[in-house]
Amino acid sequence: MRRLNLALQGGGAHGAFTWGVLDRLLQEDDLEIAAITGTSAGALNGAALKAGLVQGGREAARENLDWLWQQVMGVTDMRLSGWIAALTPPGLQPMLEYTPGYQAFEAASRMMSPYAYGPFYQNPLRRIVDQFAYDDLCGTQGPDLFVCATNVRTGKVKVFENSTICTDAILASACLPTLFQAVELDGEAYWDGGYTGNPALFPLFRDDLPADVLIVNINPLERPDIPTSPQDIQNRINEISFNSSLLRELRAIDFVQRLLDQGTMQTGTMKRLFVHMIADDDLMQRLSVASKIVPQIKVMLDLKAAGQAAADRFLHDHGDKIGNSGSVDLRAMFA
Numbered sequence: 001m002r003r004l005n006l007a008l009q010g011g012g013a014h015g016a017f018t019w020g021v022l023d024r025l026l027q028e029d030d031l032e033i034a035a036i037t038g039t040s041a042g043a044l045n046g047a048a049l050k051a052g053l054v055q056g057g058r059e060a061a062r063e064n065l066d067w068l069w070q071q072v073m074g075v076t077d078m079r080l081s082g083w084i085a086a087l088t089p090p091g092l093q094p095m096l097e098y099t100p101g102y103q104a105f106e107a108a109s110r111m112m113s114p115y116a117y118g119p120f121y122q123n124p125l126r127r128i129v130d131q132f133a134y135d136d137l138c139g140t141q142g143p144d145l146f147v148c149a150t151n152v153r154t155g156k157v158k159v160f161e162n163s164t165i166c167t168d169a170i171l172a173s174a175c176l177p178t179l180f181q182a183v184e185l186d187g188e189a190y191w192d193g194g195y196t197g198n199p200a201l202f203p204l205f206r207d208d209l210p211a212d213v214l215i216v217n218i219n220p221l222e223r224p225d226i227p228t229s230p231q232d233i234q235n236r237i238n239e240i241s242f243n244s245s246l247l248r249e250l251r252a253i254d255f256v257q258r259l260l261d262q263g264t265m266q267t268g269t270m271k272r273l274f275v276h277m278i279a280d281d282d283l284m285q286r287l288s289v290a291s292k293i294v295p296q297i298k299v300m301l302d303l304k305a306a307g308q309a310a311a312d313r314f315l316h317d318h319g320d321k322i323g324n325s326g327s328v329d330l331r332a333m334f335a
Contacts, residue, residue, distance in 0.1 A: 002322040003032045004212035005204045010040025010194045011218040012292030016300035018045045018216045020307020026058040037146040039193035043173040047132050050145045054136040071128045073297045114181045129167045138163045146203040148193030149173045157196035194242040201249045212322050217279040219243050238289045254330035274326040280310045
């Protein structure tokens, strides 16, 4: 049995790519998921995955993920879809941010606080997240689950795990501050975990967990061209911001690996990790930050199919490395 940990990035509706990745991985009978760390959409995917595994195994997990994304596709809150998506042609072309509807939404989000809704405010994701099976999510069966959020007051990452996971913890992990009011939990206010841990890898360093960490990346690490339009500049700022915490942790992992290889650090002092990554940067580079917050059905179904294909390529090219070595060249990444 090949055992690994999953690290699931956040990225709004682009998390449908991760849906496809997980759907394909669950079809591998000899692949065991030991732990899951997720942020924002990654937290929702992780919660649906764990609950399904506990309730009925792999097929139940696939069905639970299908249910989750059917629910997301049905969100019609004015801040997320509806009148904006209706003005946009279907497909993966980066046209959404140029539509009058989205331009008006973008301007409004910069001038109006989510607190301006007063008593009429509601988080459109709460209806979905409330339906998760928390007895299964918070129990000791199945993979460990870690959900990352950002403490508004301190700016530090907060990791909710197992018994501390609840509706508000998951909503906190997915709380974009320009769209949603901060989520208050145990006297603290939280924003989206992508600012401080997208996702946080350090919960996976425990000795009882396997060495393999599979990161599902939905924010392009690199872009070939310098952005020049206002929309492209804003999009790249978003990508860099939501990748920065992950890159810091990967750099630290690489540093420890080099110390272990050089014999500078005694073996057993720190854990050696095997890092893997599933991504489709070519696809993600054709999308934009706009399609993250407007859940278009065709885009999400295309993303699911792309995730399935990317996972299939990973299993074909690197599946035999699980348990033996990493498939990401961290030294080349940070050279």
